[in-house]
Amino acid sequence: MRIVKEAAERKNEILDAAAELFAAKGYEETSTGDILDRVGIARGTLYYHFKSKEDILDALIDRVNGILIARAKEAAADRSLPVVERLIRTIMSLNVTGEAGIGHEVLEQVHKPQNALMHQKMQQTLLDGVVPVLTSLVEEGNAQGVFHVKYPRETTEMLVLYPVTVFDECFQQTPEQLANRVQAFIHNTEILLGAEEGSMAVPMATLFEQGL
Amino acid sequence: MRIVKEAAERKNEILDAAAELFAAKGYEETSTGDILDRVGIARGTLYYHFKSKEDILDALIDRVNGILIARAKEAAADRSLPVVERLIRTIMSLNVTGEAGIGHEVLEQVHKPQNALMHQKMQQTLLDGVVPVLTSLVEEGNAQGVFHVKYPRETTEMLVLYPVTVFDECFQQTPEQLANRVQAFIHNTEILLGAEEGSMAVPMATLFEQGL
DNA sequence: CTTAACCGACAGACTGTCGGTCTAAAACGA
DNA sequence: TCGTTTTAGACCGACAGTCTGTCGGTTAAG
DSSP, rough: OOOOOOOOHHHHHHHHHHHHHHHHHHHHHHHHHHHHHHTTOOOOHHHHOOHHHHHHHHHHHHHHHHHHHHHHHHHHHOSOHHHHHHHHHHHHOOOTOOSSTTHHHHHHHHGGGGGGHHHHHHHHHHHHHHHHHHHHHHHHHHHHHHHOOSSHHHHHHHHHHHHHHHTTTGGGSHHHHHHOOOHHHHHHHHHHHHTTTTTTHHHHHHHHHOOO | OOOOOOOOHHHHHHHHHHHHHHHHHHHOOHHHHHHHHHOOHHHHHHHHOSHHHHHHHHHHHHHHHHHHHHHHHHHHOOOOOOOHHHHHHHHHTTTOOOOSSSSSSHHHHHGGGGHHHHHHHHEEEEHHHHHHHHHHHHHHHHHHHHHOSSOOHHHHHHHHHHHHHHHTGGSSSHHHHHHHHHHHHHHHHHHHTTOTTTTTTHHHHHHHHHOO
């Protein structure tokens, strides 16, 4: 008794299954057979919808990152808030630690050494998506005179790179190490942006307390 | 006619072969069979010396990184030079683009998306090795009053992270994009370290011209 | 009747294991 | 000192088990 569905629907079923499995076991450790079993389809069906296992990973990353970048854009767009606040919220929107919702389990898994490919791909597309958004925020701050940044694009790159790399391994660093890094990151952000001392520290600290 | 060698020697032969193959085809694309053929040994021999394919990768990375970190330490230790100069040289010692010698081909290959695992492992161990060296340099600069860094460790992390991540993909960015990033990096280094404007730009520019 | 979705057997490749073999050198007896 | 035995480390290659991707054929729905 064969069940036929629309391509888009099947594709999503496969992605859902892959997300759970990658989250539970990692990308390399998950076989296409595992996905087959979970979705309840045959080998050929999977390869009818996706051209390879890696293709599934790519689609999954697109999906997760799409959500992340949408949230970042949303945070950046709220023109009722001062630039500093928006910038902070945008960066913080990438911090998904301990958050429920789509992709959370995936993101937890991303950092294990097994999942280097997943990690790298996510990081890359995330950077590509977020840097432009943040850059225009920085330029806006420049125009308002609250920031003084000579190379907005590249400075933004530095600013995003640090947290996504370093706050990643949040489970394998001591709480005080983490706290140090947070402190240092805030401080260095102010310095890099040429912002007034404390102008980011205060609102960021508030957000962090809410978040953690 | 079976050839017997000392374990250390065979191990090195295997690593040499693996280095060339990983460099030419990448880690994932290289099979253990390829290595077997090149060294001219049997399957069992390889697994007598290494417990898995990944174990070979780890050993190879240790070898390459050992050299890199040794060079960095050397650059940092030359107390006849001013701190600024030593710091620059230390950072630049990680830039191996277009350089001959052991590991060069490997490092060229590291950046291809296929080699995510290799890339991640190298980056991690490199960071772990270099950050302490640079941190103590920064602290020395603080003591001399040429730097003014509140969080030496974490600032160093930021400083190393940017070039190793971004200058990596040097072949897939336009020359002007690269130039921008170099300029920006130098400028932001000065800012982050609280160094005098131009104090790094001048010596660094000199070194870059020699290097490229 | 047409076509998009689906099936599952199969080819091909790869990793790691295991029992057994070889060799160089140490240990030994004469 | 010289031949013999023993030992242990290095080595071999067949093989089990797993996995990915393919392909010709089948089925449901419009």
